[in-house]
Amino acid sequence: MTMMGAHAGDATEAVPVPRTPSRASGASTVAGDGSATADRVRRLARSDDADRGGRSLRPTGGPAVVTRVAVTTAAIVALPVIWAALAATGWLGPGFVGPAETVRTLHEQWSMIWFNASPTLSATLTGVLILLAITAVGMVVVAVIPALAAALGGLSVVLGSLPLIAVTPALALVVTRGAQLVTIVTVLSGLVPVAAMLVAAAGAATRGREDLGALYATPRLRWWRHVGFWHTVPVLDLGLRAMLPACFVGAIVAEWSGATGTRGLGQVMVNALFSYQPALLWAALLLAAGAALGLFGLAALIMMPLRRRIR
């Protein structure tokens, strides 16, 4: 470093610094060569340590993982306990089936319930894949043409106000009833969180662009690749977690309202209701709740590496 070397001599002469051992982890690695540069770096590292006030490097804010897991587990356990207690009182009549009987029914009728639930799940996953593709393309498009975000906002309001129960029979007039129709309704029900996600993503993606992006005359797509996308990760994370369970609920509602005449978890629920088999209805409900929770977990899992990266 000729630039440093030319002036380094006077630097150490003018400001003598007592050579106390440094606590900074980095400082020890430069100690010992006695050059002015190393001395300066050592001094800076020491001042960093002072800046930090001896704080540990672990980021604070938010409870520890153990506490979070404990609280979540307690919440999950509390729900069946309340459910069981409520069923035991009998206040809500014989239609309110307790967890023990529900689990027993789920176990006894598993093959029939799973036979019906699998197409619902596969329609959900197909819908999710379609929505992920829409999200991926949409994110790039709104990053390049931000004006589209406003149009998407309007679209999400319109879609959000459509009652799926009414839409399904109408769609059944043009699309053959079955897996295809269920998937379409599934996609429709996931579009609301996706559109909302894209609107928020468009805003997040341009954060800071008026400064650094403008300074280096960075094209929109390049900005998005290096900066914007990463700003949208929290939005994406929340959006996906909202979208996956919404799709599943959409698939059930579609089946419930006549999108399929043969199999489906929604179909089981309708049949159980109209043939008065409350235990079967609750068993189907339990499976649906478990699957929705699983999808939520899947979304969180998929996003974990990205979430970690931007922390």
Add this chain to the structure above:
Amino acid sequence: MNPAPASLSAMEAIPAAAGDPSPAPPSDGLRIRGVSYGYPQRRGAVPAVDDVSFEVPRGGMGVLVGPSGCGKSTLLRLVAGLLEPDAGDIEVGGVNPARLRAERRAGFAFQDPGLLSWRTVRRNIELPFDLAGLPRDRAWTDHLLEITGLADWADRRPRELSGGMRQRVALARALATRPDVLLLDEPFGALDEITRSDLNLELLRILTDTATTCLLVTHSVDEAVLLADVVVVLGRRPCAVHAVHEVPTPRAGRREVRDTADFADRCRAVRAALEAGR
């Protein structure tokens, strides 16, 4: 290298030349002439800069001092071409700010460092290369890491840094593409006295070696007098130039001059101008 005119006495206070309309030969340093700017709002504009004129020679250091909220950051943004003046003109290195920006010849350390949490210190410093679509210059980044005392933190993330360290990353980032013009908005605000003065002198060295013209904002009068070839004292918002002080001390002697009576006198004069401009 001493960019300030050597003929000046120890310090000369030059009354602000407000918006001189006569044509002038192109400047290869920084020239601001009669610049005004107001932030557009629904009910009229919020005036932030009012008829500001001053010059900084090529490779020189201009330092802006003035009360908080007077328009210093706005002035830097105007020079960077991030805002367009309502009136007046700015010339940097012989071109206007829009051209400067298009040619990516400016470096800017913003008041808020705005580091990217998912990038390491090194990758944050290299961000301008990615944004400008230029190949990364690893050796230069290494050098910047070294002179800012961040070499041992190169692979850490911003959340692991102190406020002062983040500011140093922002300074290194501003220098990454070896800009012709460097704009620094309170770059050393969160640093301790010793680190600050070390970095001050290091900055002068870089500017001298690379003939970079610099415009820096600070609230420290001592720092202003230590660094500046030209101290521009601004008044209340909308800021107008209250006084321009030229500091002719050669750069090589800046470290030694800090404890002299002469230095104290200059600081006193700038402080007095600041007081008067409030």
